[in-house]
Structure formats: structure tokens, C-alpha cells
Amino acid sequence: MSRIVAVARNMIAEGIRMKIAVIFIVMLVVIVAALPAIMHGDGTLRGRVQTFLAYSLGATAVLLSLLTVFLSCASVAAELAGRQIFLTVSKPIARWQYLVGKWLGIAILDALLLAGAGVGIYAMVAYLKTTAWLNEQDRDALRYEVLTARASVRPSTPDFAARADAQMERLKEQDRLPQSAFAPTGGWSQVGQTIRQRIRDDLSKQWMSCPPLGVREYRFENMHFDPNEAGLIHLRYKAQVSRYPPDDILRCAWVIGDPTKDGARISRPYLSERADVVRQYHIVRIPADAIAPDGTLLVRFENVDRRYSGDFDKMHRTSVSFSGQGDLEVLYEVGSFEANYLRSLLMILAQLVLLAAVGVLASSFLSFPVACLMCMMVYLTAISSGFLQEAIRELAANPSAFEGDLALRLAVLLKPATTVFLWVVPQISAYNPINDLVDGRLVSWAWLGRAALWLGAVQTTVAMAAACLIFRRRELAQVIV
Amino acid sequence: MSTTNGPVAQTIGLTKVFKDFWGRNRVVALDDLHLEVRPGEVFGFLGPNGSGKTTTIKILLGLLYPTRGRAFVFGRLPTDVAVKARIGYLPEESYLYRFLDARETLDYYGRLFQQPRGERQRRTEMLLEMVGLSAVARRRVGQYSKGMARRIGLAQALINDPDLLLLDEPTTGMDPIGTRQIKDLIRELARRGKTIVLCSHLLADVEDVCDRVGILYGGKRRALGDIKALLARQELTQITAERLRPDTIERIKELVENLEGKEVLGVTTPTDRLEEFFLRIVQEARQQRLTTSGAEAGGPMAEFLRADGLQTGQQLVDSLVAAAKSEPGADQPTGTQSPADQPPDRRTIEQLVQSGSQTQQQHHDEPADDDQAGPKSKQVDRSVIDSLIQPKLQRDDE
Numbered sequence: 112m113s114r115i116v117a118v119a120r121n122m123i124a125e126g127i128r129m130k131i132a133v134i135f136i137v138m139l140v141v142i143v144a145a146l147p148a149i150m151h152g153d154g155t156l157r158g159r160v161q162t163f164l165a166y167s168l169g170a171t172a173v174l175l176s177l178l179t180v181f182l183s184c185a186s187v188a189a190e191l192a193g194r195q196i197f198l199t200v201s202k203p204i205a206r207w208q209y210l211v212g213k214w215l216g217i218a219i220l221d222a223l224l225l226a227g228a229g230v231g232i233y234a235m236v237a238y239l240k241t242t243a244w245l246n247e248q249d250r251d252a253l254r255y256e257v258l259t260a261r262a263s264v265r266p267s268t269p270d271f272a273a274r275a276d277a278q279m280e281r282l283k284e285q286d287r288l289p290q291s292a293f294a295p296t297g298g299w300s301q302v303g304q305t306i307r308q309r310i311r312d313d314l315s316k317q318w319m320s321c322p323p324l325g326v327r328e329y330r331f332e333n334m335h336f337d338p339n340e341a342g343l344i345h346l347r348y349k350a351q352v353s354r355y356p357p358d359d360i361l362r363c364a365w366v367i368g369d370p371t372k373d374g375a376r377i378s379r380p381y382l383s384e385r386a387d388v389v390r391q392y393h394i395v396r397i398p399a400d401a402i403a404p405d406g407t408l409l410v411r412f413e414n415v416d417r418r419y420s421g422d423f424d425k426m427h428r429t430s431v432s433f434s435g436q437g438d439l440e441v442l443y444e445v446g447s448f449e450a451n452y453l454r455s456l457l458m459i460l461a462q463l464v465l466l467a468a469v470g471v472l473a474s475s476f477l478s479f480p481v482a483c484l485m486c487m488m489v490y491l492t493a494i495s496s497g498f499l500q501e502a503i504r505e506l507a508a509n510p511s512a513f514e515g516d517l518a519l520r521l522a523v524l525l526k527p528a529t530t531v532f533l534w535v536v537p538q539i540s541a542y543n544p545i546n547d548l549v550d551g552r553l554v555s556w557a558w559l560g561r562a563a564l565w566l567g568a569v570q571t572t573v574a575m576a577a578a579c580l581i582f583r584r585r586e587l588a589q590v591i592v
Numbered sequence: 593m594s595t596t597n598g599p600v601a602q603t604i605g606l607t608k609v610f611k612d613f614w615g616r617n618r619v620v621a622l623d624d625l626h627l628e629v630r631p632g633e634v635f636g637f638l639g640p641n642g643s644g645k646t647t648t649i650k651i652l653l654g655l656l657y658p659t660r661g662r663a664f665v666f667g668r669l670p671t672d673v674a675v676k677a678r679i680g681y682l683p684e685e686s687y688l689y690r691f692l693d694a695r696e697t698l699d700y701y702g703r704l705f706q707q708p709r710g711e712r713q714r715r716t717e718m719l720l721e722m723v724g725l726s727a728v729a730r731r732r733v734g735q736y737s738k739g740m741a742r743r744i745g746l747a748q749a750l751i752n753d754p755d756l757l758l759l760d761e762p763t764t765g766m767d768p769i770g771t772r773q774i775k776d777l778i779r780e781l782a783r784r785g786k787t788i789v790l791c792s793h794l795l796a797d798v799e800d801v802c803d804r805v806g807i808l809y810g811g812k813r814r815a816l817g818d819i820k821a822l823l824a825r826q827e828l829t830q831i832t833a834e835r836l837r838p839d840t841i842e843r844i845k846e847l848v849e850n851l852e853g854k855e856v857l858g859v860t861t862p863t864d865r866l867e868e869f870f871l872r873i874v875q876e877a878r879q880q881r882l883t884t885s886g887a888e889a890g891g892p893m894a895e896f897l898r899a900d901g902l903q904t905g906q907q908l909v910d911s912l913v914a915a916a917k918s919e920p921g922a923d924q925p926t927g928t929q930s931p932a933d934q935p936p937d938r939r940t941i942e943q944l945v946q947s948g949s950q951t952q953q954q955h956h957d958e959p960a961d962d963d964q965a966g967p968k969s970k971q972v973d974r975s976v977i978d979s980l981i982q983p984k985l986q987r988d989d990e
Binding site for chain 1: 690
């Protein structure tokens with residue numbers, strides 16, 4: 112262990128004394144200090160803080176990732192080129208200890224720099240918090256929607272898959288399905304599957320929309336909330352309309368809470384009459400006691416303009432839909448911003464630790480520039496792996512849609528290779544906490560745990576094990592003539 | 593110190609072929625090399641550039657793997673990590689971390705040997721003192737001259753007090769003082785039973801210190817054997833005496849002719865070797881306290897590298913000539929010197945001890961120059977001691 116630590120210490124000294132680390136620190140200081148001055152977001156304090164948090168943390172993650180790539184690729188490759196490694200490995204240190212030492216050094220350096228940047232960014236947020244806000248609403252928005260950690264719950268839905276199956280059976284009995292929907296071996300063919308999926312999507316969309324002048328009830332379940340604690344919950348929604356209302360202002364109402372429930376803490380539901388710009392996110396803030404003791408919250412959407420009580424002829428008629436991803440959810444505070452922030456930083460660290468291992472792996476068999484190139488490719492793929500996988504799924508599900516396009520046909524041909532590559536490349540994009548943190552959403556311990564397990568432990572170990580295997584067999588003084 | 597009775601380093605049919613980019617065999621660096629380095633010997637490894645010396649050393653260190661054949665160090669494979677605890681290696685160039693200073697460099701390598709902190713620090717300071725880098729220990733190694741880098745390279749090779757020391761061109765870039773110090777060091781370590789493999793193009797250096805030599809050419813062994821046996825000229829006899837009058841020389845010639853019927857081939861006055869001359873000039877400059885921003889002359893050999901207990905004879909002489917080892921005018925108060933340290937005694941001992949002519953001749957020429965002769969001791973006195981203790985090495989100094 113002490114040998115690993117010796118190599119790690121040496122690596123840290125190198126990182127600190129090489130100008131590259133200094134440049135990183137200077138750039139970071141400039142970003143943290145200058146961003147609030149340049150960026151104002153939407154003019155609100157909440158917007159400023161959100162913009163600052165998103166950009167400064169994003170910049171930190173990117174800069175540290177680049178630093179990690181350069182340092183880890185240089186770690187072994189540069190020592191091979193400069194032959195310092197001849198001296199080190201002629202001492203009683205195993206090859207794997209040398210590599211692990213290098214990795215550990217970079218990881219510690221990353222942790223130190225990330226901690227420094229984290230403190231700087233937090234201090235700046237604390238400072239911004241004290242600067243002038245537009246109005247009470249703005250200040251509250253910052254407090255309750257940004258500098259917090261909120262869990263999110265989506266409305267419970269029926270089992271649309273079962274309903275789709277039932278409907279398919281009905282259509283089959285009524286002989287309304289084309290012959291091509293049936294597979295020769297029984298069950299549904301590709302066409303049949305597509306029809307089934309369409310039915311399922313339609314059912315889901317229907318559930319998430321409300322007809323003109325209609326009412327729709329949604330139930331949110333499994334909300335863990337301390338009944339003794341006063342607090343606010345947020346109903347967040349974005350309404351799509353079939354017919355645009357005058358001035359794009361949708362007039363509707365939310366009735367929240369169920370006083371008839373056993374042990375209900377409210378005598379009557381909360382009512383919020385709304386005049387919202389359509390297709391934008393809005394938030395209804397209500398006291399947390401609307402949640403029933405069994406952790407359910409009943410929310411009723413009324414697609415009516417309450418100004419004309421009952422006079423339906425005067426009302427604008429449109430159907431309203433919340434069918435997009437995250438168009439209707441309830442958010443409630445479950446933790447502090449500070450803890451959330453810390454977890455986010457740790458999650459970024461998990462990414463960096465993995466990246467360091469990938470860099471060490473690359474430099475265990477490649478020269479510095481090639482190793483850098485490979486690492487950058489892996490990094491870029493990893494941060495966009497979510498998007499790429501989506502694209503590949505799309506391509507797989509519907510290959511006929513891309514016919515005629517040469518590039519896409521090539522992509523179809525290369526699909527197996529791409530799939531394997533994406534499978535091998537770590538999915539860093541699945542563990543990006545910044546958006547959620549900036550939105551005041553909980554970066555949960557479970558999520559962090561998964562990041563630590565998959566990125567920090569499993570994938571890092573795999574990369575390091577591969578590096579050690581390659582490096583053990585390598586002739587360090589090899590010359591190619 | 594070696595725990596094995598077999599060879600310290602051994603190669604059996606060692607062959608190394610370097611390939612080109614396409615995997616085709618291109619260069620045969622070593623070709624069926626059989627070699628044994630015995631415990632406690634100083635083995636000279638000679639050969640022109642590209643003859644395979646460094647390749648052999650790199651295989652012995654596990655930096656290269658043999659194409660065919662085998663290599664063993666202390667009876668184990670070179671890839672065995674534990675074996676490396678007993679090896680010291682000075683590569684042909686000092687591959688050091690440019691961002692570390694000298695002290696940090698030694699500390700780093702000490703850590704790799706898992707030396708406890710106190711021991712590490714003690715050895716580091718001693719080695720820095722020994723290689724004359726104490727004054728510049730805080731400077732980054734990247735700023736060092738080649739010779740200074742060489743010195744720190746030597747220090748790192750000794751940090752573990754190795755049983756086997758592999759020195760690849762140890763004296764390149766070194767000034768003559770450093771060169772001389774390395775030779776003294778090699779002798780001292782050999783005396784302690786350490787095994788040393790010395791690769792060098794400087795044949796005089798090899799001749800000075802090695803017990804056995806192997807000569808490589810084109811990856812093959814061309815010669816191997818005891819250096820004295822290889823170099824001895826059995827048909828000649830040399831007589832060395834204090835300066836003689838011309839008529840005495842004539843009588844000796846007559847005597848030789850009468851008794852043996854042989855001719856005296858030549859009578860000459862031995863000259864200082866350039867090395868000795870250079871060392872003397874530098875010592876004089878140092879005595880005049882001229883400053884230098886480079887490496888200083890090396891200090892005494894690090895204590896942990898010296899033979900203790902074994903060398904009672906040497907300790908006796910050391911104590912007798914201690915005055916010569918300390919620089920005149922140093923902060924040492926003169927009152928602390930014991931009567932035995934006084935210059936006249938030292939000279940007496942030297943006269944008794946000296947078998948070579950040079951040093952003695954110097955004293956005859958400059959009898960009153962005690963203070964001048966003093967500082968020379970660091971390098972020269974070592975050979976004085978050598979000749980006292982190990983008469984077999986005497987001729988190496990001549």
C-alpha cells in the first residue's frame with residue numbers, strides 16, 4: 112500500500128507542479144467570478160442563481176474531465192517516453208501497484224480540485240442569495256424551487272399495456288385487424304406490435320388529457336412526507352391545448368387535497384384558479400397537509416373558466432393535455448440544498464474517477480497523443496451516450512424510415528459495432544446531476560450509490576484490471592526498429 | 593550479503609530479437625548469451641555501442657523479456673518483484689522526474705522500498721552529502737546539469753544499499769572527481785561483499801576496479817575472464833623504487849645482465865596520471881574557497897554503505913588520517929583534534945603505507961605543504977587506505 116501511496120504522491124506533485132493544473136485553477140476562478148457578472152438568466156434572482164449554478168458546475172465538470180484525460184494519459188505514456196518508468200519499476204513495486212498509484216493520485220487530485228471549485232461555487236451562490244431580488248415571489252422561488260432538494264412524483268396510471276391487449280383482442284374478435292398483424296407462428300407480427308403500441312400510447316395520452324369543460328382527477332401515491340412538518344408542495348405542469356385561447360392564456364383551476372380521506376388534515380380542498388400562458392411550466396404551491404396520511408394526494412384539474420361560474424357558453428373551449436414527459440408532477444422538499452449539492456459533487460467525482468481509470472488504461476498501451484484521442488472519444492461518447500442510445504433504438508425500431516439516406520443506411524450496417532461500442536463505453540450521461548440540482552430536485556443517495564457502484568467501482572475496476580493485465584505483459588523498454 | 597551461493601546474475605542462452613512495426617525480426621540484440629556474475633565480484637561488461645550490454649541489463653531488470661533463453665537474478669526470474677529489493681540500478685542516462693528536487697527524488701525511491709520515514713531521511717541526507725548535492729538539494733532535478741543528474745541517479749541506485757548494483761555507463765557526464773568517487777565507491781561496496789556489474793566504454797575505469805570482464809560484440813560473448821589474468825604480461829618484470837642516481841641505475845643494468853643474461857628494456861620516471869593531476873588542482877581551488885554553483889565534490893561515503901565491523905584495519909587508519917579528511921578552516925575547532933590527528937603522524941603513516949611512488953614523490957617535492965595536501969585526501973586517501981587493506985588492488989591504482 113505504501114508503494115501505491117508513494118506513486119500517488121508523486122502523481123499529485125506532478126499534477127500540481129505541471130502548469131496544466133494551474134491553468135485549470137485560473138480558468139475556474141475566472142469562470143466562477145465572472146459568470147454572475149455576464150449571465151443574468153431571465154432577469155430574476157432565481158434565474159441568475161440557476162444559470163450560474165448550471166454553467167459553473169458544468170464548466171467545472173468539463174474542465175476537470177479534460178484535466179483528468181490529459182493527466183491520466185500523460186501519467187504512464189509520458190513516463191515511458193521519458194523513461195522515468197525504468198527506474199520506478201526496477202524498484203520493488205509491482206506493475207499493478209504502479210498503475211493503481213497513478214490512478215489514485217489523479218483521483219485525489221480531482222477530489223481536491225473539485226472540493227476547491229465546490230467551495231468557491233457554493234460561496235458565490237451564498238453571495239448571490241443576498242443580492243437584490245425582484246419581488247417576494249422571486250425570493251420564494253429561489254428558496255423553494257432552486258435551493259432545495261425536492262422529490263418528484265408522477266400521477267399513478269392504470270396498466271395501459273393490459274388495456275391495450277384487451278383492446279387488441281376485441282379488435283381481433285370484431286375482425287377489424289389486417290391479416291398482416293398476425294405472425295405465422297401465432298401472436299403479433301411486427302405490424303401487430305406497432306398497432307398495439309399505438310393503442311397503448313393513445314390510452315396514455317387520453318388519460319393525461321382533459322376534454323373541453325371537463326374535469327380530470329389524478330392521484331399521486333407513495334409520497335413520503337413528515338405530517339408534523341409544515342411545508343409546501345409544488346404542483347408543476349405544462350399544458351398543451353388543442354385550440355389556442357385568447358392571448359394564449361389558459362383559464363382553468365386546480366382543486367387539491369381530499370378531505371374525505373381517513374385522517375385527512377384538511378377540512379376542504381385547496382383551490383387555485385389559474386390564468387396560465389400555455390405550453391410553459393407553471394407551479395402551484397400548496398401547503399403539505401393536502402397529502403393524506405396514507406401518502407396519497409388527490410389533484411383535480413378543471414378545464415373551466417371559473418369567472419363565468421357555470422355559464423359554459425362564455426368559456427373558451429379547448430382540450431388540455433399533460434402528456435409530455437414530466438408535464439405533470441408534484442414536487443416536495445425532502446432534503447437540503449447543501450446535501451444535494453454535496454451528492455452532486457460526489458457524483459461528478461465518480462465520473463472523474465472512472466475517466467482517470469480509462470486514461471490510465473489508454474496510456475498503458477498507447478502513446479500520449481493517441482491515448483488522449485481515445486480518451487476524448489470515450490468521454491464525448493460517454494456524456495452523449497443517452498442520446499446515442501436513443502438514436503440507435505430509433506434506428507432499430509424503424510429501419511424503413513431511414514431508407515434512401517446513404518449515411519443512415521451505413522449507420523444501420525454499422526449498428527452492431529455501434530451497439531457494442533456504446534455498451535462498452537460508460538454511460539456517464541445517466542449520472543449527470545447538474546440539471547436536477549439546478550432544478551432543485553433531489554439527487555438521491557440511491558442515485559449517487561448507483562453512480563458510485565457502476566462508475567466508481569465496477570467500471571473503474573474493469574478498466575484498471577484491463578490496464579494492469581495489458582501493462583503486466585508489456586515490455587517497457589521495448590523499441591520498435 | 594548475498595544469501596545465495598549460486599551466481600548473482602545468470603543468463604542461459606539469452607537471445608533477444610527486436611521486431612519492426614510489422615512484427616518482422618529486425619535486430620538480433622543478444623544471441624545465445626551465457627554469462628554468470630558471481631557473488632561479491634566487480635564484473636566489467638564491455639563492448640562497442642549496440643553490442644547488447646544495456647539490453648542484457650534491461651532483461652535482468654525485467655524491463656525487457658527474452659525472446660529465447662533465460663535470465664536469473666539471485667536465482668529468480670527478473671519479473672519477481674521481491675528480487676528488486678536487492679538491486680540498485682543506474683541507467684545509462686538519468687531518467688528522473690524533472691518536477692522533483694533532489695531530496696524529494698530520493699525520498700520517492702526510498703518509499704518504494706518501504707523504508708521507514710526516519711531511515712529514509714537519514715539515507716537521503718547521507719547520499720546527498722556523499723554525491724555532493726546537499727547544497728542544491730532544493731533545486732528541481734530538471735534544472736540539473738548532466739553530471740549532477742548523474743550524481744542523483746547514483747544516489748537513488750544506492751538508497752536500498754543493494755546487494756547487486758547495475759551501473760550502466762556510470763561515469764558519463766561526470767567530472768573526474770565524480771568519476772574517481774564512483775570508482776572508490778565500487779571498491780568499497782565490493783569489499784563489503786556486494787556484487788557490481790559495470791558497463792562502460794572507459795576501459796581505464798573498468799581496468800581500475802573490475803575483477804572479471806566480459807566482452808560482447810554483436811550480442812555474442814567474445815571474451816570472459818579474470819582481468820588480471822587477461823591483462824598480465826608474464827614476460828616482463830617491473831621494479832619501482834625511490835628516485836635513484838644514474839650510476840646506481842647503470843649498476844642495476846649490469847647486475848641484470850650478469851645474473852639473468854637479459855636486457856633492461858627501459859628506465860623511466862613515472863608521471864602523474866592526468867586524473868591525479870586534475871584532482872590536485874581542484875582540491876587546491878576548493879581550499880582557496882572559490883565558489884561554484886554546481887555540484888560540490890562528493891562528501892564521505894554514506895555511513896550505511898560503508899563496511900562496519902568488518903574493516904577494523906580501515907577504521908584504525910581512518911582515525912589516524914581523519915585530520916586529512918576534514919577541510920582546513922572548517923568550523924571544526926582545532927582544539928578538538930587529538931594528537932594522533934596531527935599532520936606529522938599522518939605523513940608518517942602515509943610513508944609507511946604508500947607503495948606507489950606518486951604521493952610520496954609529492955611529499956618529497958613539497959615537504960612543508962601539509963595544509964595543501966590535506967583536502968586532497970577525500971579522493972586520494974581512499975586509495976591510500978585501499979592499498980593498505982587490500983594489497984591485491986594496489987596495482988589498479990598504478
